Amino acid sequence: MIKAALLQLGGEAYLFNSSRTTGQNSTPGPISVELFLVGCVLGFKALREGPNMKLQKTGWRLAVGGMALLVAGLLAVGLANARPAQPTPGDLWLHVRVDNPDDRGEMVRVNFPVALAEKLVSSIDHDKLRHGHINIGDNDFNGVDLRAILDAVSQSKDGEFVTVKHGDQEVRVAKQGGMLIVHVTDNNRMSRHHDGEMSKQEVEIHVPMAVVDALVSSGGHDLDVAAALHALAAHGTDTELVSIKDGRETVRVWLDSKNTSD
Amino acid sequence: MLAKIALGFVITAGLGTAYLLQDGLIRVSVEKYRKDGTNLHLYVPAELAPLAARFLPRDEFRGNMKDLREVMPILRTMSAELTKLPDSVLVEVRDGDEHVRVAKNGGGLEVEEESPREHVHVYVPLRAIYDTAEVVQGRLEANPN
Numbered sequence: 001m002i003k004a005a006l007l008q009l010g011g012e013a014y015l016f017n018s019s020r021t022t023g024q025n026s027t028p029g030p031i032s033v034e035l036f037l038v039g040c041v042l043g044f045k046a047l048r049e050g051p052n053m054k055l056q057k058t059g060w061r062l063a064v065g066g067m068a069l070l071v072a073g074l075l076a077v078g079l080a081n082a083r084p085a086q087p088t089p090g091d092l093w094l095h096v097r098v099d100n101p102d103d104r105g106e107m108v109r110v111n112f113p114v115a116l117a118e119k120l121v122s123s124i125d126h127d128k129l130r131h132g133h134i135n136i137g138d139n140d141f142n143g144v145d146l147r148a149i150l151d152a153v154s155q156s157k158d159g160e161f162v163t164v165k166h167g168d169q170e171v172r173v174a175k176q177g178g179m180l181i182v183h184v185t186d187n188n189r190m191s192r193h194h195d196g197e198m199s200k201q202e203v204e205i206h207v208p209m210a211v212v213d214a215l216v217s218s219g220g221h222d223l224d225v226a227a228a229l230h231a232l233a234a235h236g237t238d239t240e241l242v243s244i245k246d247g248r249e250t251v252r253v254w255l256d257s258k259n260t261s262d
Numbered sequence: 263m264l265a266k267i268a269l270g271f272v273i274t275a276g277l278g279t280a281y282l283l284q285d286g287l288i289r290v291s292v293e294k295y296r297k298d299g300t301n302l303h304l305y306v307p308a309e310l311a312p313l314a315a316r317f318l319p320r321d322e323f324r325g326n327m328k329d330l331r332e333v334m335p336i337l338r339t340m341s342a343e344l345t346k347l348p349d350s351v352l353v354e355v356r357d358g359d360e361h362v363r364v365a366k367n368g369g370g371l372e373v374e375e376e377s378p379r380e381h382v383h384v385y386v387p388l389r390a391i392y393d394t395a396e397v398v399q400g401r402l403e404a405n406p407n
Contacts, residue, residue, distance in 0.1 A: 104358030
């Protein structure tokens, strides 16, 4: 009945199209004062026109009016906050999952929307990260021109670019199916979690070439991180980005459309 | 006549309460698991946060101007964008018997820490973060020095 009355008085417009938004679309915002007033008007209207004519005494009217105000206000607060935002189809989430069953059972889970990461990176103006761009300068990476290397990789055809074998260690860098793939294996690595015990470490990194292209798109000595994240968000498919296995410890970084890492 | 005045008070009080509660409540809860441990449960209307930022003496900003200028746009962007998201656990860390969780819950950001020593729970409505950051940023831009 109350909802119907609210609808009659245009309360629906107040409920679901609150103007006090933080730049978002027409999501239900916090209760507005206007909505509260609608509740008040309803309460008094119901009292005045209601069938119970015994409520004519001033004291009663005051008490019930106050209660109606309170109820209307609480109802409005509840309704205004009742509809949480829904996930937008196609939005990609970046997930980080670290598991170490040894020692104290460490566990880390990070779930972050890529689009939000892009906007946050664009709003940071600190040190070398300026509005989504990282200045790598001339002398970083021990004189290696990282930008030139990434540029060359993005323009080359599919294939294995680098293979290094040194003892038990092996590093491979390849481009395949639109992905830059880095694979590192260390078959005899001293594990930091097993006092002296040797264990195998495997690192696998997959980066979509569109992301690499976007990273070097700004030219000069800048890496465009915001553009890279934008390209990642536009990638649109579930992708395993990083996988590290070190003894029993595992690290995974991946993209999918779910907002949980389970 | 007296009844009308009283009714006016009730309406004013109701509207005042509605204004203060329109952005929800900032909730801070600290429970120390000790015999003489502190148990703190604080509920503050979120609308008071930007209000406090508006009237905070300017001297409080001194020494942190550069950091505040960098952080405020990030807070604004983050709070505005998080509002659009579905409820989600953003960060969760478990290390032995310690557990920390940061989540977007309803219209707010929730931080929870649980350990054998204490339980801390903080909930801040995103609207309050956005409004407060906007006020502080506005004040910094109005008086750059």
